[in-house]
Amino acid sequence: MTSMKITLPLLFAITVLTITNLAAKTLNPPADPGWPRQRTSEQGRLVYYQPQVDAWTNFKELSFRMAFSLTPKGGKEIVGVVEVQAQTDVNMDDRSVLIRDFKIKEVKLPGLDPEKTSQVDQAVRSFLPPDHTAVMALDRLVASVEKTQAPATVQVQNDPPKIFVSYTPAILLDIDGEPTRAEIADTNMGFVVNSNFPLFFEKGGENYLFTGQQWLKSPILEGPWAPVANLPKDMTKVANDPQWAQMKKPILSPSAKGKPPTIFYSNKPAEVILFQGQPNYANIPGTQLTVATNTDADLFVYTPTQAYYYLAAGRWFKASDLKGPWTYTTPDL
Known part of the structure; x- marks a missing residue:
């Protein structure tokens, strides 16, 4: 009888633990690690940003664009936009979407020397081969779909955020x-x-x-x-x-x-381009672009027009002056 008293509670505990673990696996969705994401290889590093959806046909075939930055091993950072077509599998249980079967339609490399375009194009494709997959939260993807395809309550907002610029220490006091x-x-x-x-x-x-x-x-x-x-x-x-x-x-x-630092206040989406002193720029060899070197912001200047290009939340914005006004320009790159 003693062994029975020990065995039954033990079996019960094992059963409860098993059920709990199964429930946890069922209820916890695959991690959407957020954006941007990166891949590394012997060729260097690719950082790619949240997809901007052009079409989600029958909620199976996904056409989208992603801003990216490619840093070849021992080389300088190169920025561009990749157009992709892929298939999707929706899991309603955990509200996730598996993006698979990547087909790169075009790699856009604004301002890059034509002699280097082919090499960079192939490098980008090697980082995002056909068997590449990505998990994205369903709600995040739906929010990116154009208004004509998304539910009536979902709107795509490409309006530029409020963009502050500072040459001295500053913080953004952001109220949601x-x-x-x-x-x-x-x-x-x-x-x-x-x-x-x-x-x-x-x-x-x-x-x-x-x-x-x-x-x-x-x-x-x-x-x-x-x-x-x-x-x-x-x-x-x-x-x-x-x-x-x-x-x-x-x-x-x-x-x-x-x-004290400068305090920028906003109760709407906002960004701060924070320089360490007055802006410094460096030429990107083989291109007509310069990149700001004394800021963590992704800020570039296209030298023929002296236009500024700023990458924020995976979207490109353009201005003729750092003070703005800024306009959404991803489709025009």
């Missing part, structure tokens, strides 16, 4: 839509839920922003923002609240030292 404010219990403080930086406010008073290095304050979110060495007294209560444990040290030891 209108600010959503929540009060902090038993204090005179609150916080903005949909902010990308820790953002607090005193009821009827100032806003307090933590940049990661120092605290700034402003009566309005649009600024101007100024350094502050002393936070409201009730922020001590916030620091001692377990919910805000990660903010305890910066709250209890606030710093206003150093020159």
